[in-house]
Amino acid sequence: MASAPEIWADHALEALGAAGFRSGGARRSVVDQLGRRACCQSAQEIHDGIRGDGGRAGIASVYRALDTLADLQLVQRIDLGDGVARYEPTLPSGEHHHHLVCDECGRVEPFTDDALESALDDVADRLGVSLDAHDVVLHGSCDDCRDG
Amino acid sequence: MASAPEIWADHALEALGAAGFRSGGARRSVVDQLGRRACCQSAQEIHDGIRGDGGRAGIASVYRALDTLADLQLVQRIDLGDGVARYEPTLPSGEHHHHLVCDECGRVEPFTDDALESALDDVADRLGVSLDAHDVVLHGSCDDCRDG
DNA sequence: ATACGTGCAAAGTATTTGCAAACGG
DNA sequence: CCGTTTGCAAATACTTTGCACGTAT
DSSP, rough: OHHHHHHHHHHHHHHHHHHHHHHHHHHHHEEEEEEHOSEEEEEHHHHHHHTTTTTTOHHHHHHHHHHHHHHSSSSEEOOOOOSSSEEEEETTTTOOOEEEETTTTOOOEEEOOOOHHHHHHHHHHTTTTTEEEEEEEEEEEEEHHHHH | OHHHHHHHHHHHHHHHTTTTTOHHHHHHHHHHHHHHOOOOOHHHHHHHHHHHOOOOOOOHHHHHHHHHHHHSSEEEEEESSHHHHHHHEOOTOOOOOEEETTTOOOOOEEEOOOOHHHHHHHHHHHHHHEEEEEEEEEEOOOOOHHHH
């Protein structure tokens, strides 16, 4: 069975087609790179990944593709607080995670928590907003940095 | 009785002194501006505020002051996802809020939620991290944009 | 054939840094 | 006096945009 991110790439290409976008090389490469990692990648990382695979997309096209994908809600833009935008697939299953950033070593770790999710849903409800996306970033010290 | 942000400014100046920092005009102006608003201001807004009061700090000094204040955990840096860093006082009382951003009109609204706080505490506990700061940013459509 | 997609280079915006002068203790 | 703080300007980092050319349909 294919893993969720792989399924996502197909799903994304299909959604792009359905939205009337043509199939060009740069955008396909970006989708391909994103599909390989469930967790956040920066535009620069995606660009490097494409070149590493022998592709040759311009960085501007990477940014444009990411912008398009974000508009279609196929990717979520994540801000970890270091001034670099990161992107990760919006899985069709609706499952998603949040991020823990160690301010000492810079390590980023994804986590999930059901209680947190329902608390977030309740908040959105109470505030009377429809949530497009939510993005919880916790800053702290990780095991290694504190104990190590 | 003085409001919390006003108390914060005194607290911050005292903490700066205790940490061995000298008292210069630019840093004092930044603390003063921050003390007037409990919610997030960008470096540019703080700079404008200082000039509006007849002050004349350089933008670089504003950034340097904010950096120092963040190091001492006297302010928290907030990223709303638009590429601009914002800062708000870390109140000595420990009370804090989170932010709801309307992606349509750009409005930023602070909110608090006890259930969310305890869910966050539990998550930090479970993950075995000591949280320095947490910063929940919800993206959605606000009342006005959805119904209006 | 025609409009969309792409790459390059230039522009734009936010933030940081080097350095000499001003200033506090 | 001496070392910190400041302001200016230049540098840097990330992202966006203009434009000519390539390409899918």
